[in-house]
Structures are given as structure tokens and as C-alpha cells.
Amino acid sequence: MKAMTIKPGVSKIGAVHWERRLFDSLIPLPDGTSYNAYLVEGKDKIALLDTVDPMTSEILMEQLKDVEKIDYIIAHHAEQDHSGCIPLVLEKYKEAKVICTPKAKTYLMDLLLIPEDKFITVEDGETLDLGGKTLKFIHAPWVHWPETMFTYLVEDKILFTCDFLGSHLATSELYATDECKVYEAAKRYYAEIMMPFRNFIEKDLEKIKDLDIDIIAPSHGPVYNNPKFILDAYNEWVYAKPKNIVVIPYSTMHGSVKKMVEYLQTVLVAKGVIVKPFDLSVTDIGELAMALVDAATIVIGTPTVLTGAHPMVVYATYLANALKPKTKFVSIIGSYNWGSRAQDQLSQMITNLKVEVISPVFIKGFPKEEDFKALDKLAEEIVKKHEEAGIL
Structure with a gap:
């Protein structure tokens, strides 16, 4: 899988896990899945948003072989299918810092044994300027762990949502072109993973409703260049009566x-x-x-x-x-x-x-x-x- 350009200076990397059929030894994956990571390159700094499941680490590291530096690793969520390769990335880019919520710092130290001095924690609404690319961090606890956050790329109007709004769907396409298939995969993902946290999701939908969003980039499944499609689906699943x-x-x-x-x-x-x-x-x-x-x-x-x-x-x-x-x-x-x-x-x-x-x-x-x-x-x-x- 090669890098796919979303906007100038913003690309989707990561891995497609075509053959995976079970997640967390519990959740069926009839359509496989993907682990999406994103590179955001400003004039001054470069940020890697999330990594991939360790089972596909070689794919990520191959994609990064020609990337000379990474200044920041944005860890939206501590679960290992997103964070599991942070130690490998830190080994390659020794000056890089991990940016996450305060709770995520604790979890990542416990799960991946990352040294404390490698972290920068951010508060809700805090921003980071990469040089013409401004990352705004949005805390989103309990979607679906207590340490989760989103990142909004201000200039390009891209919302990176990690697990939120995603789908377990292996695909070689960048965008959600087959909306019928994506709808089913996203609904399955919502039902299995997000539905228990419906009350928190209501707050997060409210929190992002006034953002000017051109693209939604989750950490599983295709990217949405029609954000209304997935936001309308979530509003139906969350708010509509049975x-x-x-x-x-x-x-x-x-x-x-x-x-x-x-x-x-x-x-x-x-x-x-x-x-x-x-x-x-x-x-x-x-x-x-x-x-x-x-x-x-x-x-x-x-x-x-x-x-x-x-x-x-x-x-x-x-x-x-x-x-x-x-x-x-x-x-x-x-x-x-x-x-x-x-x-x-x-x-x-x-x-x-x-x-x-x-x-x-x-x-x-x-x-x-x-x-x-x-x-x-x-x-x-x-x-x-x-x-x-x-x-x-």
C-alpha cells in the first residue's frame, strides 16, 4: 500500500489487513479491516497521526523509509491496533515526541513501555502549528476508551476521528465510493463498538457539529469526502427512536x-x-x-x-x-x-x-x-x- 494524497501535505498511509477475520478474539470481521495512519507535513514540522497494528508493522515502516524526519506522533487512542507501532517509529525517529491526552500517556506507558520523557500531553482545544498546518486537539472520552481524542486540521478542514465514524472494511480505495457497502460496515462497527457509549457519542456529535469539515478521516475503513453521509448515519443510529x-x-x-x-x-x-x-x-x-x-x-x-x-x-x-x-x-x-x-x-x-x-x-x-x-x-x-x- 502506497501513500494516498488527500490534500497537499496530507496523505493516508497505514495497512489493509485483507485476511483478518476476528478482532480482539471477539468481533467477526467478514470484510477484513484497515489501520489508517496519516502524515501531515507542515513547512516546519511533520506529524504522524496514529500507527498500525503490530501484525502489519512492516508495511508502515516500508512507507516511512523515505520520510527523513517525524517530529510528532499523534496518538488518538491507546489501543494497540493504533498505537502498537509507536515504539518502532520512536526507534527510527529518536527526536520525535508522542502527543496525546493525559490519560492516554498513562495507558501508553503501561501498554507499550514508552518512557515518560517522550510524551507531550495536550488539553481539549489546544493547538499545534506545524507551519501552515494547524492541528487542533479535541478530547472525546469514551469513544470508545476514556483517553480518546480527535484532531482537526484547521487549514484543510479535515477531521481525524480515530475509531469514531470508522468501519472494519478492507479496501484499496481512498474514499467511501460504495456507500451501500460502507454503510453496512460502518453500522456493524457502530453496533459492536460504539453503541454502548451512545450517551457520550451524543456529546461528541454536538461538539463537532459546528466545525467546517470537508473530509472525515477515521482510523479504520475508507476516508469520507462526503462527511454528511456518515454523520447522517450516526445521527440516525444515535438519536432516532427504535x-x-x-x-x-x-x-x-x-x-x-x-x-x-x-x-x-x-x-x-x-x-x-x-x-x-x-x-x-x-x-x-x-x-x-x-x-x-x-x-x-x-x-x-x-x-x-x-x-x-x-x-x-x-x-x-x-x-x-x-x-x-x-x-x-x-x-x-x-x-x-x-x-x-x-x-x-x-x-x-x-x-x-x-x-x-x-x-x-x-x-x-x-x-x-x-x-x-x-x-x-x-x-x-x-x-x-x-x-x-x-x-x-
Whole structure:
């Protein structure tokens, strides 16, 4: 990957990790990812904005081989996919200083063992003049770690946002030309990484709304030369009320829960509700996370395993609780034979969700006529709640 010019004196470097399929041993990457670094060359000084994941360090160092000096390394975020190669860059450019927030300094010293005398910490709104290129630093805590910041390049109207507004998408293109594909990748990224910090993101969207922005340059995925595209998407995901959607993550062992899910889906669809079922034995957890962004209701479906919920359902419930979607209503359906505490177990796992719990439907064995009637009642209650919320 060669340097790509964004504006005179501003170029995108970094690495495209085409084959990576899992992030943090947790997050699926169906489209790979990229680690974007940027060079900003002023008349007097040169700054490198972020580095790359150590797995791709050779690519970054090859790109820097003809760069005679770097005066500053701007560390927006201490996570190693951005900061992991700072020690290598400091080894090559021994006079360079690392610029970051005070909290990031502590994290980088702990994670990468960078000496304290290599740091310059900056406060919110502080600027740095490179000679005709002015960097303005904007603190953005909890997007998605507490030490994060953005950089605004004043003269060129470029906002460097690190993880914020990014996407796990491997691409050789500089700009987000295929907006449909980028939208899906960015939504997946928002759902998996940013959604738990929605309240902080609201403040950051407010903080940058008056900036004159020509280009948004995140640290994953393509650069946006149409900033409105990604800002509009985030405003929808963050501010818009949930949609007329019921998400049903479920597991089934002998078919009882599957039959319940199929019946409930049929009844809800007939009443005008969009239903998205996810069989957790084959589900890409990122697809589930994306569905949660818009869902007004979650119905958790589980068989009983050793008196408790199925382990896959426990995991999905934990995930939904951690992601904190805008969901308004939750219910639980399930089946057991000789006894179950799954309902209580799952109810205790959704304490982060500001939801109204709709009466669960738990049945004994395979669903019978009276059980289908109970599911009819659940569907009616969901429809009623959606109507009252003004989304149906």
C-alpha cells in the first residue's frame, strides 16, 4: 500500500489487513479491516497521526523509509491496533515526541513501555502549528476508551476521528465510493463498538457539529469526502427512536423453541411487525448487533439446559445487555421439561437495558394449543406497545 494524497501535505498511509477475520478474539470481521495512519507535513514540522497494528508493522515502516524526519506522533487512542507501532517509529525517529491526552500517556506507558520523557500531553482545544498546518486537539472520552481524542486540521478542514465514524472494511480505495457497502460496515462497527457509549457519542456529535469539515478521516475503513453521509448515519443510529422491529435471538435443541419462534414470527408479521429471528447456532454475532441498533423489542428464546438458559442464549443476552441498544421492550419465550430457572436467570442479565418487560411465555415440552394462544397474547401485547410508542 502506497501513500494516498488527500490534500497537499496530507496523505493516508497505514495497512489493509485483507485476511483478518476476528478482532480482539471477539468481533467477526467478514470484510477484513484497515489501520489508517496519516502524515501531515507542515513547512516546519511533520506529524504522524496514529500507527498500525503490530501484525502489519512492516508495511508502515516500508512507507516511512523515505520520510527523513517525524517530529510528532499523534496518538488518538491507546489501543494497540493504533498505537502498537509507536515504539518502532520512536526507534527510527529518536527526536520525535508522542502527543496525546493525559490519560492516554498513562495507558501508553503501561501498554507499550514508552518512557515518560517522550510524551507531550495536550488539553481539549489546544493547538499545534506545524507551519501552515494547524492541528487542533479535541478530547472525546469514551469513544470508545476514556483517553480518546480527535484532531482537526484547521487549514484543510479535515477531521481525524480515530475509531469514531470508522468501519472494519478492507479496501484499496481512498474514499467511501460504495456507500451501500460502507454503510453496512460502518453500522456493524457502530453496533459492536460504539453503541454502548451512545450517551457520550451524543456529546461528541454536538461538539463537532459546528466545525467546517470537508473530509472525515477515521482510523479504520475508507476516508469520507462526503462527511454528511456518515454523520447522517450516526445521527440516525444515535438519536432516532427504535423502529417497528422485533429481534428474536434463540437457540433450540429438539425443536420446541424453534416452533415457538416460527409461530410468533408468523403472527407478528401478519400484524405488520418486522421480525428478525437469529438462530444462535449459526448466527454471525455482528449481524445480531446490527439488528439491535434499530429494534424496538427483543424476544429471547431459549430451551432449558441443566435448569438454566442455553449457553448460546446466555452469551447473546450478555451481549445485548453490554451493547445497550435503544430497545424499549423485552420478553422471553422458552421450553422446559422437568424444571427451569432460565426465565429468572435471563431477567437478571438485562439490567443495563432501560426496557419494559412483557410477560414471558414458558411452556412444558412441545407447544400445544394453549401455548400458541399464549404466544398470540404476547404478539398482541407487543403490537400494542409498538402502537403506543408511535412506531406502528
